[in-house]
Amino acid sequence: MVDTLPGTSSALPALIRFENIYKSFGSQVVLNGVSIAFTEGQTTVVLGPSGTGKSVLLKHIVGLLQPDAGQVYYRDERIDHLSDRDMSPIRKKIGFLFQLSALFDSMTVGDNVAFPLRTHSRLSKADIDDRVAERLAMVGMENSERKMPGELSGGQRKRVALARAIALNPELVLYDEPTTGLDPIRSDVINELILKLHEELKVSAIVVTHDLASAFKVGERMVILMGGGIIADGSADDLRSHRDPRVQQFITGRADEADLRALHRI
Amino acid sequence: MASIKTYDETLPSRPDYVARLGAWAINTNLAMGDMGVFFLSTLYGILRWPGRRTISETLAQMYEMGTKSIPVVMVAGGFIGAVLAVETLPQFREIGLASRVGSVIVISVVKQVGPILTAVMLAGRLGGAMTAELGTMRVTEQIDALRVMGADPIRTLVVPRVLACVIMAPILTLYSDAIGILGGWVVAVQVEGVRNYPFWHYAAQSTDLFTVNVGLVKAFFFGIVISTVACYKGFRCGNGAQGVGRACTEAFVTGFCLILLSNFILALGLNNLYNALYPNQPSVL
Ligand SMILES: Nc1ncnc2c1ncn2[C@@H]1O[C@H](COP(=O)(O)OP(=O)(O)OP(=O)(O)O)[C@@H](O)[C@H]1O
Numbered sequence: 072m073v074d075t076l077p078g079t080s081s082a083l084p085a086l087i088r089f090e091n092i093y094k095s096f097g098s099q100v101v102l103n104g105v106s107i108a109f110t111e112g113q114t115t116v117v118l119g120p121s122g123t124g125k126s127v128l129l130k131h132i133v134g135l136l137q138p139d140a141g142q143v144y145y146r147d148e149r150i151d152h153l154s155d156r157d158m159s160p161i162r163k164k165i166g167f168l169f170q171l172s173a174l175f176d177s178m179t180v181g182d183n184v185a186f187p188l189r190t191h192s193r194l195s196k197a198d199i200d201d202r203v204a205e206r207l208a209m210v211g212m213e214n215s216e217r218k219m220p221g222e223l224s225g226g227q228r229k230r231v232a233l234a235r236a237i238a239l240n241p242e243l244v245l246y247d248e249p250t251t252g253l254d255p256i257r258s259d260v261i262n263e264l265i266l267k268l269h270e271e272l273k274v275s276a277i278v279v280t281h282d283l284a285s286a287f288k289v290g291e292r293m294v295i296l297m298g299g300g301i302i303a304d305g306s307a308d309d310l311r312s313h314r315d316p317r318v319q320q321f322i323t324g325r326a327d328e329a330d331l332r333a334l335h336r337i
Numbered sequence: 338m339a340s341i342k343t344y345d346e347t348l349p350s351r352p353d354y355v356a357r358l359g360a361w362a363i364n365t366n367l368a369m370g371d372m373g374v375f376f377l378s379t380l381y382g383i384l385r386w387p388g389r390r391t392i393s394e395t396l397a398q399m400y401e402m403g404t405k406s407i408p409v410v411m412v413a414g415g416f417i418g419a420v421l422a423v424e425t426l427p428q429f430r431e432i433g434l435a436s437r438v439g440s441v442i443v444i445s446v447v448k449q450v451g452p453i454l455t456a457v458m459l460a461g462r463l464g465g466a467m468t469a470e471l472g473t474m475r476v477t478e479q480i481d482a483l484r485v486m487g488a489d490p491i492r493t494l495v496v497p498r499v500l501a502c503v504i505m506a507p508i509l510t511l512y513s514d515a516i517g518i519l520g521g522w523v524v525a526v527q528v529e530g531v532r533n534y535p536f537w538h539y540a541a542q543s544t545d546l547f548t549v550n551v552g553l554v555k556a557f558f559f560g561i562v563i564s565t566v567a568c569y570k571g572f573r574c575g576n577g578a579q580g581v582g583r584a585c586t587e588a589f590v591t592g593f594c595l596i597l598l599s600n601f602i603l604a605l606g607l608n609n610l611y612n613a614l615y616p617n618q619p620s621v622l
């Protein structure tokens with residue numbers, strides 16, 4: 072750390088640190104010795120093929136999954152073995168946007184967004200209502216407080232879930248595919264929101280996405296997770312000039328020769 | 338709430354029946370232990386004073402369960418009571434004791450049919466709905482979302498359901514008892530012409546408070562069994578719509594078997610209790 076130039080992002084302290092994380096489900100190895108530090112105040116984009124363990128990686132940060140081996144640190148506190156109760160103060164500082172939105176079906180949109188405020192803060196009812204309205208407006212869902220999640224489209228649910236994830240002014244937001252299922256204009260609004268949170272509130276962010284346009288727009292640092300490990304890590308330019316053909320193939324979005332052959336057989 | 342490990346993966350690929358049997362035994366034991374832990378954490382959630390929100394959620398659940406189950410419980414209870422009268426009356430009449438048919442109807446309804454029937458109805462009607470709801474919440478990551486946002490899923494979801502079911506099961510059993518006796522009365526007195534006064538006289542003579550309480554104590558335990566099994570199966574359900582469906586079936590089958598098992602154990606225990614309390618009377622249990 073000492074030899075990095077002042078002003079470069081790596082001089083900033085690590086907010087989240089993974090050390091040698093192994094995680095398997097049954098006989099399927101998903102994370103195979105992943106070590107990575109996510110810098111405070113930075114937006115890191117995690118790319119990778121479907122089913123490679125990106126969501127699994129995020130769930131380790133909030134303690135929804137525990138590693139088979141290895142350690143997870145939040146600042147300097149080891150968090151991978153904490154109970155729900157001990158984890159609570161850390162979860163309070165993290166906003167999590169679930170890939171499937173995970174809105175509570177039995178509650179209105181307003182109650183969904185208010186939920187973290189009610190469990191984690193001592194705001195008055197009026198303040199909660201104000202905050203809910205404000206956050207819904209930020210994601211373009213104003214005046215939808217009384218709707219039920221079942222009445223919303225997939226993209227609308229995602230935006231409500233995003234409003235819920237940022238309700239508590241978290242210092243770290245984990246976005247699991249924030250723009251999936253949104254039209255290009257909405258996607259860009261979400262990108263702008265991520266940038267705005269980052270620039271104005273200095274929120275740190277980890278963005279898992281398949282949307283390369285979004286990735287290049289919001290990402291200060293790009294990481295590719297593939298085959299249980301991190302195969303590339305650097306700025307957008309680093310990735311574009313990366314020598315590994317898997318990286319090139321991924322960021323240009325070309326189909327694999329083998330996959331194409333399989334298609335031609337049809 | 339770590340998921341339980343299964344030992345299927347360690348099995349050799351060729352069918353090795355001894356290993357399979359062993360794996361089955363280990364997995365069954367693990368599952369039982371897991372369910373025990375689940376039950377204990379629910380109990381802990383109840384004993385730690387449930388907050389205002391848990392209580393209002395419990396009341397909402399009680400309303401749900403009560404209003405939706407009373408019709409089905411009453412219909413089932415009424416017909417069973419009627420059938421009891423239809424089947425027993427000819428036997429009693431043959432030995433000239435037709436007027437005593439009230440006692441056998443009341444005893445069977447209050448002690449066995451009422452609680453068991455109510456429990457089975459609840460296991461199908463409520464248990465299925467609970468497992469499906471919680472299972473869907475698990476599959477769509479809503480339970481994970483609760484945890485991330487600092488709410489204990491056991492306290493928020495399981496405690497209100499278990500409490501509501503434990504309170505409602507005896508109440509619904511009382512309804513089922515009442516309508517069951519009424520069903521028997523309709524057949525015996527209104528249809529078959531047994532006289533009204535002796536019917537109620539013998540019915541009252543053969544039941545004491547202990548007998549009614551036996552039914553309610555059973556219903557209390559059935560309420561625990563049904564709701565705990567249903568919530569547990571929902572929380573541990575597999576992925577997708579198929580996982581939810583399978584969890585519902587398993588919840589019903591497991592709940593049903595446990596109802597019958599606990600009925601047997603409770604009958605033994607309560608019988609001994611009766612003999613200890615009233616040593617000079619013949620056991621009527
Ligand atoms: N709770 C779980 N139980 C069993 N297997 C799991 C579980 N969670 C994830 N997996 C497996 O881990 C692998 C990685 O899953 P993950 O959801 O992290 O993929 P992903 O990289 O987020 O993919 P996508 O881009 O499609 O969302 C998958 O093969 C999945 O089957």
Ligand SMILES: [Mg+2]
Pocket residue numbers: 125126127170247
């Ligand atoms: Mg994912």
